[in-house]
Amino acid sequence: MIYAVGIGPGDPDMMPYKTVKLLNSADVIAGFETVLNIARSHFNPSAEVISMGYKDQPQQMEVVGERSRDDKVCVVCFMGDVNFSGYEYLERIHNHSQEPNPTIIPGISSAQMAASRTLTAFETAVFLTFHKRGDITEDKEFLVQILKQGKSAIVIPLPWDFMPAEISQFLIERGIPKETKVDVFEYLTWEEKEKSYARTLETCVEKFSDVSLMVVSPNKTQS
Numbered sequence: 069m070i071y072a073v074g075i076g077p078g079d080p081d082m083m084p085y086k087t088v089k090l091l092n093s094a095d096v097i098a099g100f101e102t103v104l105n106i107a108r109s110h111f112n113p114s115a116e117v118i119s120m121g122y123k124d125q126p127q128q129m130e131v132v133g134e135r136s137r138d139d140k141v142c143v144v145c146f147m148g149d150v151n152f153s154g155y156e157y158l159e160r161i162h163n164h165s166q167e168p169n170p171t172i173i174p175g176i177s178s179a180q181m182a183a184s185r186t187l188t189a190f191e192t193a194v195f196l197t198f199h200k201r202g203d204i205t206e207d208k209e210f211l212v213q214i215l216k217q218g219k220s221a222i223v224i225p226l227p228w229d230f231m232p233a234e235i236s237q238f239l240i241e242r243g244i245p246k247e248t249k250v251d252v253f254e255y256l257t258w259e260e261k262e263k264s265y266a267r268t269l270e271t272c273v274e275k276f277s278d279v280s281l282m283v284v285s286p287n288k289t290q291s
């Protein structure tokens with residue numbers, strides 16, 4: 069049995085109770101080291117922990133699959149929510165753990181936190197990720213279109229090629245007014261690490277962390 073769980077944006081208290089109970093009792097807990105560290109306080113102390121990085125994900129996911137076929141309860145931890153910018157990782161479970169139907173438990177996404185911080189109603193906004201493999205040209209065009217329609221955009225940048233400064237510059241070049249409100253958040257909900265930056269497209273020029281998220285709000289002004 070494999071569970072794919074979203075462990076939330078960083079604060080270990082921001083996790084569904086169901087996920088906490090699963091982590092408390094799982095035989096196997098897997099994920100990226102930084103993600104595991106967020107959830108570690110909830111781990112079953114006798115669980116086998118399978119930590120992975122970008123390079124050894126396929127091999128480590130194969131091990132998770134083997135454990136699952138040995139009737140172990142396996143929990144694979146995802147950053148934030150599984151359903152926002154998480155499906156490339158989910159594919160690793162399908163392909164390498166050979167489990168086509170892991171049970172998904174959603175988590176609180178960094179996008180939900182950013183929406184809360186900026187008072188952005190979901191129905192007035194679009195979620196968009198550039199943090200993906202392959203060509204992002206269509207996603208860039210989509211971002212321009214939705215901003216021109218007056219929708220807000222909650223955007224995951226692409227480290228390090230298309231970060232908030234590059235996104236802002238691109239949007240100005242594509243005709244979005246340079247006064248448009250931009251908020252950048254680093255490490256949302258991480259104790260002592262969270263930072264926020266109130267900017268406009270014109271003033272959004274810094275180099276931000278790779279754990280950052282951007283909200284572009286064409287219908288609001290920066291206070």
Ligand SMILES: C[S@@+](CC[C@H](N)C(=O)[O-])C[C@H]1O[C@@H](n2cnc3c(N)ncnc32)[C@H](O)[C@@H]1O
Nearest residue numbers: 077147148149152153177178255256279280281
């Ligand atoms: C592959 S995406 C996964 C997003 C995740 N599934 C979610 O729902 O938040 C990883 C990127 O999300 C953004 N991110 C995740 N957690 C964040 C946080 N606490 N604060 C700011 N950005 C965050 C960063 O841009 C990070 O590089």
